[in-house]
Amino acid sequence: MTASDKAILTIENLTVDFLSEGDPARAVDNVSFNVCPGETLVILGESGSGKSVSTGTVMGLIDCPPGDIVSGSLLFDGMDLSGLDEESRRALNGRRIAMIFQDPLAYLNPVYTVGRQIAEVFETHSNGDVGDVRERVVKLLERVGIPDSGRRIDYYPHQFSGGQRQRVMIAMAIALKPDILIADEPTTALDVSVQSQILELLGDLQRETGMALIMITHDLEVAAAMADRIIVMNGGKVVESGKAQDVFTNPAHAYTRRLMTALPHRGPTTEPTPSTEVQGEILLKVENLSKHYVLGAGPFSPKREFRAVDDVSFTVHRGETVGIVGESGSGKSSIARMLLRLDEPTSGRALFAGEDIFALEGRALNGFRRRVQMVFQDPFGSMNPRMNVRSIISEPWAIHRDILPKARWNDRVVELLELVGLKGDHADRHPHQFSGGQRQRIAIARALASEPELIVCDEAVSALDVSIQMQVIGLLADLRSRLGLSYVFITHDLPIVREFADRILVMQHGKIVEDSETEILFNSPNHPYTMSLLNSVPRPKWAR
Template identity: 75%
Template structure:
């Protein structure tokens, strides 16, 4: 790693114009990165970390953006005054960027091969057969299987992890000096995340490029960083060598972030598991199965996809059951069947003595009052045209026997206070809240029908680490106060370790391991469970020592 700075940002200040006073998104931010170094910019949503690096790439629209002050020098050249041609010779060629959601940045009507070839053609680095050959080799390098065939596939024909690999291939095509990775693994499963991080490390070793990684995930930050910048409210509040920042944080905000992180490898770390003895069986699932018949071609027979394949488990009153697995493991299919959103192919689920799948009419309505769901994306599960009051009181419109209408206003206020919000928030719309606040509203809506069981499907996966901790604390407190049971579906192993009483591990539609949380994490028996635990990011200074 060279000591010479390849990029130096000083005093960067960025405002965004609004109807009122300008909003200061970045306030006097300075940082630098050297060749071969990994700089991690760590902060929660709205901290200004993405705006800072987007300014380096000249990706901030002005207006509404306004670069008030600051200097960005790349390899000795001031970037702020560059013309279009000079900027074009740097962006993509010498500084490249990958984004959080590759599907939003890949053109759906062009093959991935055509889009990578365009990088070579735009910068005069190849064309025709030469560009195609380079593209196939690049796809092979980033781990796309059968690249000579898949070069002609479209973005939707790849998994999330593979699409991120395609984005990385586009970014490294011209061997840039700096790669900026903006939340590159946020939406990925833990094993896919580990593969992407390993790929970035390998590419950095091969090319000597500088890597600037933007993330709110402290575990990812610790596993990748040589140095760390911590941002909050548009300002840099702490900077230093990664090991020093994590082992001895100086700023109160950094200490609060680290305190909110579940200590995934600490056997005796504080947890939010139930302290009460689980009661009688509330839900018993037996031989649950969901198969899909896939479309066949003219000369091929029908194929059956087994989304859920003969699984059985039970949930007791006051207990939290964690269901862990990667995308495609069948865990969300289980949730949708239990809620009556999808019909099973076989099996039964007995809730309070009655098979859910035999229910209809009034019996099904009564069941849905007792079992509620909290989704991953609270904004997507709320009507943006409805005020919070209407959202929370909607279950009472459907289930008229829960509460008389003259008590609705008072009960909405009680529920908002129960989830840590204010009664006056009832008159606002969903877009006027942060992600964590919207998830609290979703929980309040779930509580409105006075349920006995709440299914949480990746309910905290999209939230910042401190907001995750707040929501988990809230769910744990509600379980104790109201005697609730939870089915907690997630791919986040540290969180489920500190919240679930028992855990089911799913793979390819089947349960491969089941047990009490401490025992399963302490001595996993199945190789798949072991691989999931090994894929959890570990601090860079520990892996280097090994």
């Protein structure tokens, strides 16, 4: 369905402040845009650019105070949204304008079944005539691809995967066939194949109903795959707008050009040839590693075994980066936790510098943990919020007292902060005072404090903006060349791992199904699962 020429939503000169003890913070500054029926408008920009605040005003989701809509008009189908009373707003939201969010678990009530929560949409807007609500909910769940919907309608949110929970949110949003669907980072935390399914579902729904779709994202590839038009926001302002192909192929604004340079490489490189270069010594050798869990061992359920990691073997050479890719549940993080001795294996061994790490105890184990460090996906969750950065980075020296004399701690904290691109005066701040990208840099500085030989990165950049992702990848690569570090880099983001890894292991259902040098894998994948992963990566809408 082609977009109508008449806009259903028009925002003009919108300015929004957030009040604080000092001067008001301007979140949105004189923003204007519109969207037509059947059209997909993507609002692109990094965290803090004003994307979500701009669309939050459309739904009336900005608390005032502390929010303050300073100026501007919001017209929906000729109706002034800024003047709606609470009753009129409730009648509009969900029926004609609907929204789905990045984290569905945060917006689904954990104590109600998903069927009950979807049914509430019909009951709220029914005017007394709801008909067979259960049947309508089952059909909705079927439409968004939830298998066995007749039974799973009575499941609770925690009984669904992340991708399925997002489908439940979509079912709730499209229940009454809204005129506009706003999707706020709907695929950020999803595997590439699940992301592809969600994007395809949104496109199908739009073609069926003719709704306008406003998608908010910082993911350039998702933007290219979905957008008819794009507006680019930075610092609360619209810095560029236009047809999607024009913005991507010929960006006019310097900020847009900077974003595009952060887009990971997609196409084939030169014809791949196997490397004949002799690698350095083997630093880590994993042999027949397995981790099994016993499930359902209760009085009324039979015992069964889940093989999270199943007979995995690989090596990491000194100075090498080995990427491990695969969807959620493939066993990637289980391997990381075993390598750090956070979990014990069911069988197999891992030799670090010739020593079996699973046989280490006491002082020997403590020494191993100095030599191998980890950078987690969520830096905020892996830091004590009551400790300042100085204490966080210096904590390894309090544990491993032979690394550095205490008189040198403060100077070394400053050196490490500057090494990862932060400032020395950041040392006295606390984690909540930093952005996500800055917190990840602090996590890297903490990992470097113990002078490790191997760093395990478990989805270390998956939640970051694309330009921040590439900055962190560039930092890790620079540290590798300067300090001779080795990495095990775990991710579900194929373009990112292509930028960084020397070799890639592809995991499915706990097994390694492909082990190949990076460019050989991307240009000539052998396993069907690897091919399906590569085919799931979003491709520009205009290139199909």
